[in-house]
Amino acid sequence: MDEILNIDFEKLQSDILELLANKKYSAIRNIFLEMNPADIAEIMNELPLSNLPVLYRLLPKELAADTFVEMDSDVQTHLISSFSDTELHDILDEIYLDDTVDIIEEMPANVVKRILANSDADTRAMINKILQYPEDSAGSIMTVEYVSLRKNMTVDEAINRIRRTGIDKETIYTCYVTDYHRTLLGVVTAKDLLLSESDKLIEDIMETNVISVHTHTDKEDVAQMFSRYDFMVIPVVDDEDRLVGIVTVDDAIDVIEEEATEDIEKMAAINPSDKPYLQASVWETFLHRIPWLLLLMISAIFTSIIITGFEDALSSTIILSACMPMLMDTGGNCGGQASVTIIRALSLGDVVFKDIFKIIWKELRVGVLCGIVLAVVNFIKMMIQYPDAGFSVKIVVSLSLFLAIVVAKLIGCVLPLLADKIGFDPAVMSSPFITTIVDALSLLIYFALAVVIMHIPVT
Amino acid sequence: MDEILNIDFEKLQSDILELLANKKYSAIRNIFLEMNPADIAEIMNELPLSNLPVLYRLLPKELAADTFVEMDSDVQTHLISSFSDTELHDILDEIYLDDTVDIIEEMPANVVKRILANSDADTRAMINKILQYPEDSAGSIMTVEYVSLRKNMTVDEAINRIRRTGIDKETIYTCYVTDYHRTLLGVVTAKDLLLSESDKLIEDIMETNVISVHTHTDKEDVAQMFSRYDFMVIPVVDDEDRLVGIVTVDDAIDVIEEEATEDIEKMAAINPSDKPYLQASVWETFLHRIPWLLLLMISAIFTSIIITGFEDALSSTIILSACMPMLMDTGGNCGGQASVTIIRALSLGDVVFKDIFKIIWKELRVGVLCGIVLAVVNFIKMMIQYPDAGFSVKIVVSLSLFLAIVVAKLIGCVLPLLADKIGFDPAVMSSPFITTIVDALSLLIYFALAVVIMHIPVT
Numbered sequence: 003m004d005e006i007l008n009i010d011f012e013k014l015q016s017d018i019l020e021l022l023a024n025k026k027y028s029a030i031r032n033i034f035l036e037m038n039p040a041d042i043a044e045i046m047n048e049l050p051l052s053n054l055p056v057l058y059r060l061l062p063k064e065l066a067a068d069t070f071v072e073m074d075s076d077v078q079t080h081l082i083s084s085f086s087d088t089e090l091h092d093i094l095d096e097i098y099l100d101d102t103v104d105i106i107e108e109m110p111a112n113v114v115k116r117i118l119a120n121s122d123a124d125t126r127a128m129i130n131k132i133l134q135y136p137e138d139s140a141g142s143i144m145t146v147e148y149v150s151l152r153k154n155m156t157v158d159e160a161i162n163r164i165r166r167t168g169i170d171k172e173t174i175y176t177c178y179v180t181d182y183h184r185t186l187l188g189v190v191t192a193k194d195l196l197l198s199e200s201d202k203l204i205e206d207i208m209e210t211n212v213i214s215v216h217t218h219t220d221k222e223d224v225a226q227m228f229s230r231y232d233f234m235v236i237p238v239v240d241d242e243d244r245l246v247g248i249v250t251v252d253d254a255i256d257v258i259e260e261e262a263t264e265d266i267e268k269m270a271a272i273n274p275s276d277k278p279y280l281q282a283s284v285w286e287t288f289l290h291r292i293p294w295l296l297l298l299m300i301s302a303i304f305t306s307i308i309i310t311g312f313e314d315a316l317s318s319t320i321i322l323s324a325c326m327p328m329l330m331d332t333g334g335n336c337g338g339q340a341s342v343t344i345i346r347a348l349s350l351g352d353v354v355f356k357d358i359f360k361i362i363w364k365e366l367r368v369g370v371l372c373g374i375v376l377a378v379v380n381f382i383k384m385m386i387q388y389p390d391a392g393f394s395v396k397i398v399v400s401l402s403l404f405l406a407i408v409v410a411k412l413i414g415c416v417l418p419l420l421a422d423k424i425g426f427d428p429a430v431m432s433s434p435f436i437t438t439i440v441d442a443l444s445l446l447i448y449f450a451l452a453v454v455i456m457h458i459p460v461t
Numbered sequence: 462m463d464e465i466l467n468i469d470f471e472k473l474q475s476d477i478l479e480l481l482a483n484k485k486y487s488a489i490r491n492i493f494l495e496m497n498p499a500d501i502a503e504i505m506n507e508l509p510l511s512n513l514p515v516l517y518r519l520l521p522k523e524l525a526a527d528t529f530v531e532m533d534s535d536v537q538t539h540l541i542s543s544f545s546d547t548e549l550h551d552i553l554d555e556i557y558l559d560d561t562v563d564i565i566e567e568m569p570a571n572v573v574k575r576i577l578a579n580s581d582a583d584t585r586a587m588i589n590k591i592l593q594y595p596e597d598s599a600g601s602i603m604t605v606e607y608v609s610l611r612k613n614m615t616v617d618e619a620i621n622r623i624r625r626t627g628i629d630k631e632t633i634y635t636c637y638v639t640d641y642h643r644t645l646l647g648v649v650t651a652k653d654l655l656l657s658e659s660d661k662l663i664e665d666i667m668e669t670n671v672i673s674v675h676t677h678t679d680k681e682d683v684a685q686m687f688s689r690y691d692f693m694v695i696p697v698v699d700d701e702d703r704l705v706g707i708v709t710v711d712d713a714i715d716v717i718e719e720e721a722t723e724d725i726e727k728m729a730a731i732n733p734s735d736k737p738y739l740q741a742s743v744w745e746t747f748l749h750r751i752p753w754l755l756l757l758m759i760s761a762i763f764t765s766i767i768i769t770g771f772e773d774a775l776s777s778t779i780i781l782s783a784c785m786p787m788l789m790d791t792g793g794n795c796g797g798q799a800s801v802t803i804i805r806a807l808s809l810g811d812v813v814f815k816d817i818f819k820i821i822w823k824e825l826r827v828g829v830l831c832g833i834v835l836a837v838v839n840f841i842k843m844m845i846q847y848p849d850a851g852f853s854v855k856i857v858v859s860l861s862l863f864l865a866i867v868v869a870k871l872i873g874c875v876l877p878l879l880a881d882k883i884g885f886d887p888a889v890m891s892s893p894f895i896t897t898i899v900d901a902l903s904l905l906i907y908f909a910l911a912v913v914i915m916h917i918p919v920t
Contacts, residue, residue, distance in 0.1 A: 175634050197628060360739065387765070
């Protein structure tokens with residue numbers, strides 16, 4: 003990314019520290035003025051905390067607020083502790099409400115108190131309300147700063163209202179038409195306004211089929227609606243259908259990325275973390291990974307019981323032991339492919355539970371194809387690797403492989419669908435989990451075939 | 462998703478088919494007029510192809526074009542074949558250029574020819590140009606329909622220009638200031654225009670620090686810039702810094718979702734497909750999955766060689782065989798956790814190659830923690846499961862487990878970083894791949910410890 007952005011962050015950081023040591027403040031200010039808030043924040047995140055208050059005060063008010071929003075939360079906490087109450091008030095004044103709420107959610111309690119104490123009564127009430135929505139709901143990511151219009155305004159009056167009140171709104175490009183009870187009547191875009199006659203009435207140009215979400219709608223579903231309908235913004239209504247806020251596309255992108263990361267982590271048997279990798283401590287990373295490892299390790303007890311039960315089969319030829327890892331890994335890989343595909347398709351909305359028979363039928367055919375190819379290749383491989391071994395052991399391994407693959411594909415597609423149906427997150431049916439189940443089943447098939455085909459007595 | 466959208470697609474489909482049978486066309490039209498293009502397309506995708514031309518002609522021109530863009534490509538192909546040249550021309554006229562290019566990329570050659578033949582000469586030239594950009598580049602997803610302004614215009618003149626030309630532009634909210642050579646000078650938002658005095662000059666209100674991308678920039682990097690900077694749109698320039706197009710946030714969202722799906726597929730050892738699960742044929746799904754399965758199965762030859770080499774160790778006690786799957790699975794899971802975390806962090810830009818020592822140091826500590834916990838639990842588990850077995854075999858299994866976990870964590874984090882460094886996609890260093898390597902290493906550690914601690918002669 004750094005190369006794409008064409009910014010050498012390390013050089014900039016050392017330049018700034020040098021200028022700071024020489025008290026060349028206006029030179030630093032000029033560097034910052036050329037930069038985007040996200041980039042300034044990236045530099046400040048890495049600088050010694052003691053230098054931050056001085057550097058931060060070099061930024062003009064609006065740029066300072068935009069930069070603050072982009073910083074790591076420990077840096078924000080440090081900066082807030084260095085602010086006077088007036089400074090804190092000024093910053094909070096510039097920040098959009100949804101960003102303030104995001105910041106508050108990461109802060110220690112004493113800092114939250116100071117932030118609330120330095121907000122206006124109105125803002126404080128709104129922050130408190132947003133904080134009460136469930137963590138993953140539309141309400142928790144919405145902002146309340148939108149442009150509202152009345153249906154009997156003319157286009158000109160509407161444009162004047164935007165000119166008067168637009169400066170503090172997160173977007174002025176989608177305006178909402180409400181009545182005196184704040185019921186959502188329609189939506190008008192700035193494009194509609196600019197392209198319409200100035201004396202037309204809003205009610206004549208507004209779109210009345212407005213797609214909205216509820217304050218309690220899952221934010222993942224909200225994000226999927228942005229991707230489905232190519233929206234820039236979506237209105238959020240309460241139980242009485244009153245407009246209470248809007249979610250903007252930049253927040254939807256964050257949700258889409260977060261959710262993909264969460265899915266990926268769950269698929270690798272990791273409890274999701276909301277911190278970037280390098281910011282999570284070793285202890286946190288350990289705690290997110292160990293529960294699944296423990297559970298999966300302990301469930302391997304089934305495979306060990308199966309193996310112990312077939313001691314005679316295993317001791318009859320070392321080839322049966324030697325092919326065990328190949329059989330289990332291939333089964334695990336096949337099951338993993340199927341489960342990951344279905345989990346992703348579920349979370350993109352490409353498949354739903356009622357497709358289960360279509361899916362099983364498809365995976366069955368894919369499994370048979372994969373099984374035939376792999377079993378034949380394995381048979382040839384064994385002819386080369388063990389030319390002197392009996393025919394029956396090669397048949398046992400190849401046939402087990404075929405059956406294990408078909409079973410793995412079926413289990414891999416069915417379990418995520420069932421998990422989803424009974425209200426669990428399908429991503430929990432990840433490949434490590436499927437692998438553990440498929441391992442035990444493959445070994446059962448393997449030893450059963452060995453007993454039957456190679457005429458080995460069971461212990 | 463269906464429940465969130467509050468649309469019962471199956472009922473709607475049967476209602477529409479019934480209305481169609483009774484020739485109640487205006488009732489159907491009224492249903493469609495209340496709906497969003499993406500939803501109409503979803504319904505049409507599932508209806509019998511023979512009914513489509515009639516239904517489609519019920520839509521007013523603009524809605525028809527928006528719906529067309531959202532349809533599956535086989536439905537689009539069928540519809541185009543039923544269009545007269547005039548109808549095709551009208552539709553193409555309504556569609557934004559980047560969508561036309563998306564459609565063309567999925568069509569058979571004869572349909573592409575008809576589309577090009579029914580476009581204006583200008584459009585045809587632009588389509589051909591966009592089709593020449595590399596598949597994953599900014600150029601391939603951009604649109605050329607943007608608003609351009611001159612720096613010596615007044616705010617009023619700029620607004621008038623938007624009113625005159627805006628109707629055909631994909632966005633009018635971000636306008637680009639260019640000179641007569643199309644060199645990008647600055648950017649002005651509709652918000653700036655609406656909130657400024659009408660006689661101000663554009664050059665006095667434009668932002669001159671414009672972040673742009675090159676036509677050949679990877680579209681994944683472009684999408685990451687949207688997420689980093691909260692952009693709605695980003696300008697695309699050519700080698701001579703001339704503005705050639707824009708990428709809008711809706712296309713960036715598609716790229717972000719596609720890339721996450723691709724990463725997830727690669728992590729499960731599947732070659733990425735660009736079709737939704739149910740649309741891909743069994744044969745396609747098979748072809749995307751089999752290469753990695755074959756490669757991984759054949760690489761299991763190393764584990765079988767290792768096992769064959771330690772026949773004596775294995776035959777000394779069944780417990781060594783019985784614990785093999787647990788050891789290999791746990792190693793594979795630990796390596797998978799590390800690799801998946803690093804692959805995702807790389808693709809979100811959270812880590813870069815130069816962090817390698819920080820990452821190794823962190824994974825080493827996490828590995829030691831996980832290793833201690835799992836080895837101790839395993840030791841206790843073995844005391845219960847095999848009370849009569851010797852002390853040395855329990856030590857061999859637990860110590861191997863500890864070492865395998867630490868090695869797995871290190872390999873899991875290093876390989877994706879190395880792959881990225883030498884220009885490969887790090888997602889290829891997926892958990893199945895890591896598992897295969899870790900399997901062989903764990904078994905080597907396992908048998909070596911068995912030989913040393915249990916005094917078993919090597920074959």
